[in-house]
Amino acid sequence: MGDHDHHNSVRRSYDAVAEEYAARLHDELAGKPLDRALLASLLEQTEAGTVVADLGCGPGHVAAWLADKGARTVAIDLSAGMIEAGRRRFADVEFREGDLLELPAKDSEFGSAVAFYTIIHLDPGDLHRAFEEAGRVLRPSGLLLLSFHIDEEVLHRDEWWGHEVDIDFRFFDPARIADLLKAAGFTVEMHMERTHYEHEVATRRAYLLARRG
Template sequence: MTSKLRAIEESYSRIAQSYADHFFDELRHKPLDRALLDVFADQVRGRGPVLDVGCGPGQTSRALVERGLPVTGLDLAPEMIAEAARRSPDIAFRTGSMLALEDADATYAGLTAFYAIVHFDREELAQACREFHRVLQPQGLALASFHLGGDIVHRDELFGQRVSLDFVFFERGIVEEAFLAAGFRIEAFLERAPYPEVEHPTQRGYVLARKPA
C-alpha cells in the first residue's frame, strides 16, 4: 500500500463512527441519487452480483440491497467496514483497494462508486476505471459520482479527529476520458446543484458507463 493510501485508510478509520453517524441516512435527503440508484438497479437486477466500492458505512450498499441486488461493499478502512457490518449485518463487506481489486475478471454485473474517487489524482482515477472495467461482466454497468470542478481541498481535521485527506474535484471531461480510455461506453452524464442543507456545497457529477459486450 502506498503512503497516500495508508493515510486515507488511517484517516477514515479514525473518523469511522462519526462519519457513519453523519452520512448513513444521507440518501433519504437526496432524491436524484435515489432515482439514479433506481435506474441502475433496474438494469442490473437478475444479472449477477454488484460491487459497491468505497462503500464507507454502507449507505449505498444498503440502498442497493433494498432494490433487490446482491451486493458486496468494499472499503479501504477496516474501521469503516466494521461500522458498515454493524449497521447492515446482512450485507457482505470487506476491506480492499479499488486500485487493485482482488476479484476475478468479469465477476460483477454492476459496480457503484459514490464519491469513492474523490481522493485520487488523474493517474489513480484511470487505474480505478481500468479495474472497474476488468471486474465487470460484458454489458456490466458502472455508476460513479464525484465533485465537479478543478479544486483540491486539503483537510487536516474532520469530526474533531486528525486526518490527512485531499478532496479532488474533477472536470467532466477528465472523468469521461478515464472511463472511455478504460474501455467503457458512457450512457449518461448528469450534473446537479448541491443539496445545501445536507451536504458540502459543491456541484455534483454522475457518470453511468457500460462495458461493451
C-alpha cells in the same frame, strides 16, 4: 508522497472518522432523491441474479439501500474502520476490505457497480488504472455509476469532526473523467450534473453512467 503513503493516509483518516461518519450519514440517501433515482435505474439495468458492487463504500449505506431493494451487494472499502462499522449495521451486505487499484474480486464478478464520491481520493495519475480495474470486475456490458465533485481544485483537511486526519479531496472535470472511462474500455451513456442539496457541502456534483465494452 508515494502511492503507498498516500493510500495509508486515506485509510488512517477514514479509520479515524468511521464511527461518526456512519452515525451521521447512515440514512443520507433519504434526502437525495436524484441519487435514489439513479441507483434505482442502475438496478433496473443490472443483469438478473448478478451482484452489485459498492466501490469505496464507506460504512455501506449505499450498498444497504440497494440490498433493501432486493439486490445482492458487495461493499468494498480501503478503511478497515469503515468496513467494521458497516458490518455492525448492515447484515445483508457482504463487506470486503480492499483498494480501488487492486479490487478484492474475481474477473467479471459483478453485474454492475456504484462508486459515489470514491475517485475523489485518487491521484489523477491513478484514475485510468482504477477504471481498468472496475472494468475487470464487471461482467461484459456491466454498468458503472460514478459521482464526484466538479472543478479542478484540491481541498486538504487535517481535521474532520474533531478527529486528526490527513486527506485530500480532489474535484474533477466531467469531460476528463468521461475521456478516461472511454480509454479504459467504457462507453459513457449518461452525464448528469446537479447543485448541492441544502444539507450538503456547497459543491456542484457530476454523475456518469458508463457501460463496460
